Amino acid sequence: MIDFTLLAELLPVFGQAALRTAALVAAGMAGGLLLGFAMNAMRETGLRPLAALYWAYTTLWRGVPFLVHLFIVYFGLPSVGLRFDPFQAAALTLAVYSGAYFAEIFRACWQRIPRGQVEAARCMGLTRRQVFTHIACPQALRASLPLIANQAILVMKESALASVITYPELTMTAGKVVAEQFVYVEPYLLLALSYWALAVLINRLGGWLRRRAAL
Amino acid sequence: MNAATLAERLHAYLPVLLAGAAHTLMVSAVAILAGFALGAVLLGLSLARGGRGPLPALVAAYVSFFRGTPLLVQLLMMFYLPSAAGLDLPPLAVAMVAMAANSAAFQCEILRAGLSAVPAGQVEAALAFGIAPRQVFRYVQLPQVARAVWPAVVSEAIDVIKNSAIVSVIAVADLARGGRQIVAANFRPLEVYLTVGASYLLMTAAVFAAGSWLARRTGKGRALSARVVNRTAIRS
Amino acid sequence: MLLRRIVAGVFALLAAGAVQADQLDTIKAKKEIVIGTEAQFAPFEYLQDGKIVGYGPDLMHYILDELPGVRVKQLDLPFQGILPGLAAKRFDFVVTSVTMTRERVAKFAFTVPIADATTALVKRKDDTALTDPAGIAGKTVGSQAGSAQLKALQGYAAKLKAEGKPEVTIREYVSFDEAYADLGAGRLDAVAQSLANLATLVKTRGDVYAVIDKPIGPKTYFGWVGRQGEDSASLVKFFSDGIARAQQTGKLKELQMKWFGFAMDVPTDAVPAPEL
Numbered sequence: 001m002i003d004f005t006l007l008a009e010l011l012p013v014f015g016q017a018a019l020r021t022a023a024l025v026a027a028g029m030a031g032g033l034l035l036g037f038a039m040n041a042m043r044e045t046g047l048r049p050l051a052a053l054y055w056a057y058t059t060l061w062r063g064v065p066f067l068v069h070l071f072i073v074y075f076g077l078p079s080v081g082l083r084f085d086p087f088q089a090a091a092l093t094l095a096v097y098s099g100a101y102f103a104e105i106f107r108a109c110w111q112r113i114p115r116g117q118v119e120a121a122r123c124m125g126l127t128r129r130q131v132f133t134h135i136a137c138p139q140a141l142r143a144s145l146p147l148i149a150n151q152a153i154l155v156m157k158e159s160a161l162a163s164v165i166t167y168p169e170l171t172m173t174a175g176k177v178v179a180e181q182f183v184y185v186e187p188y189l190l191l192a193l194s195y196w197a198l199a200v201l202i203n204r205l206g207g208w209l210r211r212r213a214a215l
Numbered sequence: 216m217n218a219a220t221l222a223e224r225l226h227a228y229l230p231v232l233l234a235g236a237a238h239t240l241m242v243s244a245v246a247i248l249a250g251f252a253l254g255a256v257l258l259g260l261s262l263a264r265g266g267r268g269p270l271p272a273l274v275a276a277y278v279s280f281f282r283g284t285p286l287l288v289q290l291l292m293m294f295y296l297p298s299a300a301g302l303d304l305p306p307l308a309v310a311m312v313a314m315a316a317n318s319a320a321f322q323c324e325i326l327r328a329g330l331s332a333v334p335a336g337q338v339e340a341a342l343a344f345g346i347a348p349r350q351v352f353r354y355v356q357l358p359q360v361a362r363a364v365w366p367a368v369v370s371e372a373i374d375v376i377k378n379s380a381i382v383s384v385i386a387v388a389d390l391a392r393g394g395r396q397i398v399a400a401n402f403r404p405l406e407v408y409l410t411v412g413a414s415y416l417l418m419t420a421a422v423f424a425a426g427s428w429l430a431r432r433t434g435k436g437r438a439l440s441a442r443v444v445n446r447t448a449i450r451s
Numbered sequence: 452m453l454l455r456r457i458v459a460g461v462f463a464l465l466a467a468g469a470v471q472a473d474q475l476d477t478i479k480a481k482k483e484i485v486i487g488t489e490a491q492f493a494p495f496e497y498l499q500d501g502k503i504v505g506y507g508p509d510l511m512h513y514i515l516d517e518l519p520g521v522r523v524k525q526l527d528l529p530f531q532g533i534l535p536g537l538a539a540k541r542f543d544f545v546v547t548s549v550t551m552t553r554e555r556v557a558k559f560a561f562t563v564p565i566a567d568a569t570t571a572l573v574k575r576k577d578d579t580a581l582t583d584p585a586g587i588a589g590k591t592v593g594s595q596a597g598s599a600q601l602k603a604l605q606g607y608a609a610k611l612k613a614e615g616k617p618e619v620t621i622r623e624y625v626s627f628d629e630a631y632a633d634l635g636a637g638r639l640d641a642v643a644q645s646l647a648n649l650a651t652l653v654k655t656r657g658d659v660y661a662v663i664d665k666p667i668g669p670k671t672y673f674g675w676v677g678r679q680g681e682d683s684a685s686l687v688k689f690f691s692d693g694i695a696r697a698q699q700t701g702k703l704k705e706l707q708m709k710w711f712g713f714a715m716d717v718p719t720d721a722v723p724a725p726e727l
């Protein structure tokens with residue numbers, strides 16, 4: 001039922017596509033983490049307009065499917081003069097989309113810092129910024145690692161939609177093989193296994209990071 | 216093209232978008248409810264006999280697969296592979312089954328985290344008092360689990376609605392497909408896709424509002440849910 | 452003992468799935484035919500107000516008038532899923548414009564042609580520099596993933612490369628609509644598609660697009676597709692005969708004029724050997 005020679009032939013093709021998926025995930029994560037951290041820091045300042053901006057961003061971006069975000073950025077923006085190539089569009093959209101999730105993760109971790117510590121620090125004369133940098137950051141970031149690892153898997157899964165805007169990652173590669181060679185068992189099996197393998201890798205990476213951070 | 220005003224154009228999009236939204240909501244509703252039921256069953260199976268035997272391992276593999284691979288891949292696999300064994304489901308059914316199976320994996324873990332968020336001491340004390348395990352479950356664990364998992368379940372429901380945006384690859388005419396159809400005819404992608412986005416936002420906001428209202432009405436607090444959020448990290 | 456029963460049961464299930472009957476007879480008995488279509492291919496088949504319309508559906512309904520009482524269940528899915536879906540028995544027959552290529556003819560059973568599919572290029576109207584297909588050397592051209600038009604484009608790009616010209620960058624899209632959108636947006640310099648489709652595109656959007664009239668591949672035809680094998684032979688013949696009848700009664704020309712604005716010469720006596 002399964003053609004193993006075909007499977008062996010497809011391995012290098014899928015390997016290359018997996019690297020492209022990994023590149024997209026890495027770019028999305030990097031952008032998303034920075035953006036999420038910045039948005040949360042903005043909220044932590046306590047200024048009302050900034051907090052409102054935070055809520056608008058996290059609600060709007062998380063309430064719409066990623067596919068629609070991609071369509072708006074890739075197909076819609078050219079009509080206002082912004083034209084990105086597939087990788088740029090996918091990475092940018094992924095970064096801004098996951099940034100909303102990371103912002104919420106950071107918010108949850110920041111809010112779990114015991115109030116007593118913050119109050120004691122303020123009593124000792126530390127400014128808000130110093131409290132943020134020296135008291136909250138170390139603890140909150142360490143606590144956020146498992147949630148970030150979790151979110152990384154979700155980012156990887158959303159990256160599959162980049163195939164719709166012609167970025168040649170894993171899902172598009174499998175679709176091509178299916179369309180050109182009229183076989184579907186082997187490509188889709190390989191596709192599922194590739195993503196599963198990437199997920200395991202991300203988990204291992206997450207575990208390693210957590211052990212290193214647990215000093 | 217510019218003859219119709221924005222309001223007139225939006226009005227013209229309505230029939231197509233509403234038809235698509237109906238499919239989206241139908242698939243999502245079945246996926247959420249069936250996913251919850253299946254997730255509970257999966258959890259029960261993995262905890263049976265104290266977590267020994269092959270069943271917990273099978274459930275772990277199921278959860279790992281469905282949470283670790285993209286839904287798009289799961290949909291495509293369920294669309295093509297069963298035919299090789301002679302099973303034939305219409306596309307709408309395939310979409311519902313695939314999304315329910317996917318959601319079940321997530322809801323199983325949410326419920327598992329909710330169950331473990333109930334302090335073990337309470338269960339031990341109840342058992343020590345001679346209360347039957349079934350009654351311990353119903354009166355001690357269940358209310359607290361329900362309270363703990365509610366935000367995560369609402370969040371999962373919102374995710375299901377968003378995930379449904381890709382079912383057009385297996386021939387289900389959902390809201391996203393409706394958007395693409397309109398753009399193919401009128402070449403106004405920004406306007407149409409923003410409208411589609413707003414429609415999804417409406418749906419997810421409605422679910423969130425309904426969830427919050429239900430939580431307030433039945434007095435479900437948020438104390439235990441933070442631990443649930445932390446425990447539903449994906450492990451492989 | 453139990454294991455033996457389970458194995459026997461599995462075999463029975465597989466055997467039941469393997470029992471085949473003549474497809475046309477099954478369709479007449481069930482009074483339903485399941486059709487696979489990619490409704491993103493104007494003017495052959497596309498969605499309008501939620502309904503699948505176009506040259507293909509009109510012709511299909513004309514032919515299916517010969518099967519009164521049979522309900523049509525038409526599935527709309529991306530082109531990349533059409534032929535695999537047919538092979539996986541997700542539908543009985545494909546009524547979507549599939550170009551006849553050697554590989555496809557080897558794996559599937561085609562009807563006689565319904566239209567000419569020869570591939571040409573469309574460019575932006577204001578792109579005055581591009582006047583000949585060879586001008587795409589060094590530029591970016593798009594087409595649909597898994598399509599014969601893409602294959603023709605790849606063949607033509609290889610030919611240009613062999614002549615020492617700069618390489619053509621080829622981008623693959625899920626549907627042609629998105630390729631046209633990118634052409635309009637400036638991400639592509641041209642799109643490779645069949646002349647019949649391009650003619651209609653230019654008719655409705657002549658302000659944005661223009662066709663480069665020279666074909667870039669061999670003469671090819673669109674046809675409809677069924678599975679190979681004895682069981683599907685009568686179904687494929689039914690549709691082929693229907694198309695031939697449409698040609699004889701002049702219905703084919705009438706539909707071509709309605710949807711394209713011009714008529715095409717298609718051989719309807721036999722399935723032509725594909726040159727692509």
